[in-house]
Amino acid sequence: MSERIVTVVPEAGLHARPAAKFVETVNEHEADVRVAPADGDDDLVAAGSMIAITSLGVESGDGVRIVAEGEDAHEALDALETVLTTPEDELTNA
C-alpha cells in the first residue's frame, strides 16, 4: 500500500473538470485508490466515484491523502498528483 499527501492547486478545488480528470485517472489504473481530506479524521472514500469525490468538498489549497493499493499503485499516485497540482487552465481534456 502506498500513500501520499498532495495539496490541491486548481482554483475551483477538487471539483468540476479537475474532479472528472481525477476520477478518470483513477479508473485508468489497476489499483484500488481511496482518498480523504488530509486534515481531520474523515474516512477514506472510493476515488473512482465522482459523487464520493464531490462529497469531500476539497477546496484549492486543501491537502488530500491518497491511498493506493495494487499493481499500478505508484503510477496511479504519480498521475493523480499531476492532476491535483496542475492549474485548471493547463489541464487538457482526456
Next chain:
Amino acid sequence: MAATIDRDDIETLIPTEQISLAEPPSEKEACIEFLLDQLVEVGRVDDRDAALEALLAREEETTTGVGMGIGIPHAKTDGVTRPSVAFTRSESGIDFGAMDDEPVTLIFMILVPEEGADDHLDILSSLSRALMHEEVRDDLHAAETPADVQQTLKGAVA
C-alpha cells in the same frame, strides 16, 4: 474544506414548493430548464437567462451526472440573490452522460450568487455526502409528497 449544511439550512434552501414529484422532461437540457422554472415560479430567480447560461456552461465543462443515478446541475450566477435548491425525480431516467453510464433519476439543482463560492461547495458536498447512502436514495424514490422529500433531506444532512 467545505462546511456542512444542517437541517435548518434545508428549510431555507429548499422549501417544499421547490420540490416536484411530477415526471420531468426526459432530455437533459429540458430537465434543467424544468428545475430552473420551479425556482423561477417561486420568485428565487431574478434573471432566468443568466442562470440558464451559467448552468449550461457548467455542464459543458463536465457533466454533473455524478453517478449512482444522481444529477446535480449547479452554477454560481447573479441570476439569484440567495442560495437555492430544487429537486425532481425521473421514473424513466435521463441521460446525463454520467461517467458510470447510469441514467439519472434523482436530480438536484443548486444555484448560488456569484459571490457565494463557499456556499456553493458546502451545499454540493453535503448533498453528495447524503446521497451516497443507498437508504437516502431509496427514501427519495419512495417519497409520496414534497414534505417527505424535505424530511429525508433533513435527516440525511443532520
